[in-house]
Amino acid sequence: MNKGMTAKGRATRHRIIVAAAMLTREKGAAETTLDDVRAATATSKSQLFHYFPEGRADILAAVAEYEAGQVLEAQQPYLGDLSTWESWQGWRQAVLDHYTELGQKCPLGSLTAELGKSSPQARSIVTSLYDEWEAALVRGVKAVTSDEEEAVRRRARSILAAVQGGVVMLQGTGRTDYLDAALTAAISPLQPVTAGTA
Known part of the structure; x- marks a missing residue:
């Protein structure tokens, strides 16, 4: 255009x-x-x-295209390199900080609940956003686990669903603690296991 x-x-x-x-x-x-x-x-x-x-x-x-770009940009630089547990923690905090700042007026909720239904073109943009976001999470999960492909994809999707669900509840309640809890639970299995002492 x-x-x-x-x-x-x-x-x-x-x-x-x-x-x-x-x-x-x-x-x-x-x-x-x-x-x-x-x-x-x-x-x-x-x-x-x-x-x-x-x-x-x-x-x-x-x-929809603008908001999709905003959603991904807010997660950088972490989303581009989720190859360590530290980067996953940084990403989680960046997401939490971003939506805490936006409160109930966030682009993700608007994209999913509103814009994605407004036209086939907008729906395609929203779908592309989630595909790109999922692909980045898949790369990150692969980097820190030895899981099979299907398990990696399920984990990435559960993390994505945790963000979306937390944001929807934030919009409905004005509270970020749901997003905080969902994100923490979703990424905690990625934390490396440290060897205990005998």
């Missing part, structure tokens, strides 16, 4: 996407209208359709 666009055009489009993302976090995708986006960005209807020819569907797909 950005191909052939001027730097100013890319900046304007990005500004609209970020504002629309904030609106979907606050109001939900179903309640966010083009008029809301126009008001939040001080753009005209013709401007919106210039950058998003399909209107609301295009904007929501762009928001």
